Amino acid sequence: MKYLSQKHEKLVEALRKLPSIGRKTALRLAFYLLKQPQEEALELAEAIKDAKESIQYCPVCGNITENDICKVCADTSRDRTTICVVEEPMDLYSLEKANFYTGLYHILGGALSPLDGIGPEDLRIAELVSRIKEGTVKEIIIATNPDTEGEATALYISKIMNPLSVKITRIATGIPMGSNIDYTDGITLSKAFKSRGEI
Numbered sequence: 001m002k003y004l005s006q007k008h009e010k011l012v013e014a015l016r017k018l019p020s021i022g023r024k025t026a027l028r029l030a031f032y033l034l035k036q037p038q039e040e041a042l043e044l045a046e047a048i049k050d051a052k053e054s055i056q057y058c059p060v061c062g063n064i065t066e067n068d069i070c071k072v073c074a075d076t077s078r079d080r081t082t083i084c085v086v087e088e089p090m091d092l093y094s095l096e097k098a099n100f101y102t103g104l105y106h107i108l109g110g111a112l113s114p115l116d117g118i119g120p121e122d123l124r125i126a127e128l129v130s131r132i133k134e135g136t137v138k139e140i141i142i143a144t145n146p147d148t149e150g151e152a153t154a155l156y157i158s159k160i161m162n163p164l165s166v167k168i169t170r171i172a173t174g175i176p177m178g179s180n181i182d183y184t185d186g187i188t189l190s191k192a193f194k195s196r197g198e199i
Helices: 006-016 023-035 038-054 089-098 125-133 148-164 186-194
Strands: 079-086 103-107 139-142 167-170
Touching: 006 023, 023 038, 079 089, 079 125, 089 103, 103 125, 125 148, 139 148, 148 167
Parallel strands: 079 103, 079 139, 139 167
Antiparallel strands: none
């Protein structure tokens, strides 16, 4: 935009790199930040800098941590016979927030996507195989997203895990609680029928 200062434009472009932030939202955020007292804006900048310098990935599961291993892996009360495989650390936090799963996790760092150049070697699949070969895990719960990439990833993992004598399950997908069948698309209905169980 020709009436923005160069540094303001640079801030807008930096904010646009955040997920789900378009130019209009980035512009609003930039104006908001400039309006804030300097110490508040610098506090945000310092928090980002500190997080980037201090946080690393857990060498065991791939979760984010400031310690040698993450809090989930360090928790000795968790069930060490099950591993829930998810795509990103945010998925782990969603499951933990629901407060029903007590096993361990394995974060892949994404999903298979040949169109984006993401193959098995770009994900933490080899690390998962190593964990299974240790012999304490009895079940792998695949909780990748129910989209094309997530389904392809789940299928690939189940294929390579088959020879390892471990139970492989996939989370069910289908109609969410509180919704109506007449508003549900065909693919979701198909998944709901295939994932049906006894009552």
